[in-house]
Amino acid sequence: MATVRGCNLPDDLYYNVDNNVWARREADGTLTIGMTAYACSLAGEIVSYTPKKAGKEIEQNKSVSTVESGKWVGPVKAPVTGEILAINPDVAAKPGTINADPYGSGWLVKMKPTDWDGQSGALVTGGAVATGFETKMNTDGFGGC
Template sequence: MASVRGCNIPEDLSYNVDNNVWARREADGTVTVGLTAYACSLAGEIVAYTPKKAGKDIAKDKSCATVESGKWVGPVKTPVTGSVIAVNDAVASKPGLINKDPYGEGWVVKMKPSDWDGESKSLKTGGDAVSAFEAKMDSEGFKGC
């Protein structure tokens, strides 16, 4: 796992760097979506999580959930178009899981993507993601996680 300024960036995930979200394609073709460690550091401790309901169709770059911290309230934007098939009940009862384990138990929604092969081409992976996050952190004057 790569680290940029103390923020973990797993190189096996796909990222929409601008929106600070990740996607993991599962073996069954579904996609798990979550916030990056960088997003968690910017937001601070997340205290509320309001996901869209299962069955809801969401366009790429539109909100699949809203999260709230002491510093920020905002959308979690999907990296691909699809339908929400599951929300994270563990995060609903304990939103801070997003901060504690953003790439594991703190996932936000699971989706059935409409066009993973087409839309995932715009996402960054591996070293490209690490370089993109490094550039973004530089431009935003981010000190570190």
């Protein structure tokens, strides 16, 4: 796992660095989507989670959900185009779960990608994760998680 400025970034995930989101490709080809630890640190404690409905087709870089904290309201964007299959009922009941476990129980939606092979090449994974986020954090003037 990469750690950049105190933010954990598991290197087995796929990241859209610009949008601070991750995707985990499951054995059946579906994706689990969530916010990065960096995004959680920027937002502060998440107090509201409003996902799009299951069955909705979401274009790449469009919102799969809206989250709200005491200092920020904004979209969580899809790393690839796909159909939302499920939302996280635990996060709906307790949005702070996103902050507590962003890569585990704090996932936001599950999606069926429509063009994984065509769009996943734009995502960062493995050893490039640390470099990508270090550059972004420098640009953003981010001190650390």
